[in-house]
Amino acid sequence: GAVVSQHPSRVICKSGTSVKIECRSLDFQATTMFWYRQFPKKSLMLMATSNEGSKATYEQGVEKDKFLINHASLTLSTLTVTSAHPEDSSFYICSARSSTGSTGELFFGEGSRLTVL
Amino acid sequence: AQSVSQHNHHVILSEAASLELGCNYSYGGTVNLFWYVQYPGQHLQLLLKYFSGDPLVKGIKGFEAEFIKSKFSFNLRKPSVQWSDTAEYFCAVNRGSQGNLIFGKGTKLSVKP
Numbered sequence: 001g002a003v004v005s006q007h008p009s010r011v012i013c014k015s016g017t018s019v020k021i022e023c024r025s026l027d028f029q030a031t032t033m034f035w036y037r038q039f040p041k042k043s044l045m046l047m048a049t050s051n052e053g054s055k056a057t058y059e060q061g062v063e064k065d066k067f068l069i070n071h072a073s074l075t076l077s078t079l080t081v082t083s084a085h086p087e088d089s090s091f092y093i094c095s096a097r098s099s100t101g102s103t104g105e106l107f108f109g110e111g112s113r114l115t116v117l
Numbered sequence: 118a119q120s121v122s123q124h125n126h127h128v129i130l131s132e133a134a135s136l137e138l139g140c141n142y143s144y145g146g147t148v149n150l151f152w153y154v155q156y157p158g159q160h161l162q163l164l165l166k167y168f169s170g171d172p173l174v175k176g177i178k179g180f181e182a183e184f185i186k187s188k189f190s191f192n193l194r195k196p197s198v199q200w201s202d203t204a205e206y207f208c209a210v211n212r213g214s215q216g217n218l219i220f221g222k223g224t225k226l227s228v229k230p
Contacts, residue, residue, distance in 0.1 A: 034218075043121075043207070043221055043222040046217055046219075095218075105166060108162070110159070111160055
């Protein structure tokens with residue numbers, strides 16, 4: 001299957017700093033990428049839908065100024081957590097859909113665990 | 118709002134036991150259905166999917182799921198589990214091929230050797 005890679009897999013930062021997480025589709029082009037946040041014992045919560053070359057669409061309750069998403073190319077989307085606080089500590093997962101695919105299947109990255117001290 | 122319900126939070130089985138994990142969704146239109154698995158320390162990966170046709174879908178590693186439209190269900194089954202099946206299982210639904218996936222809360226499966 002298609003491969004999606006996230007980097008970094010783990011990051012620890014101080015409160016108030018910004019952290020960037022990259023999501024790359026390695027062997028396919030992804031016009032649409034999704035960013036999820038996974039809470040312990042809870043489902044994956046969609047944060048935003050990222051479309052290449054246009055502004056991301058954020059889900060209700062997600063602060064667009066805090067979680068900056070950029071999808072500059074067909075293989076790369078980035079999530080920047082700005083001015084991170086301990087409550088932002090979580091597991092962030094990206095997923096991508098092939099631009100040529102029609103089945104709706106999403107391919108997931110490994111996830112990035114953010115810990116804000 | 119569209120939702121996906123997984124009834125069991127944590128299932129504990131012994132090896133060779135049969136498995137059935139429940140999944141129900143609330144949307145009444147045409148849906149695509151998925152089961153994803155997340156092994157400890159690994160990323161989510163697709164186990165199986167249903168789009169149309171035979172409502173009994175076979176996936177990898179001996180898993181299967183049955184789509185019952187009248188019950189809005191897509192339960193996951195495996196006749197005989199192995200210790201290596203220990204993982205978290207997520208049911209997901211989307212409307213149309215381009216829509217976002219809506220996930221259930223996941224069911225953690227622990228298989229005792």
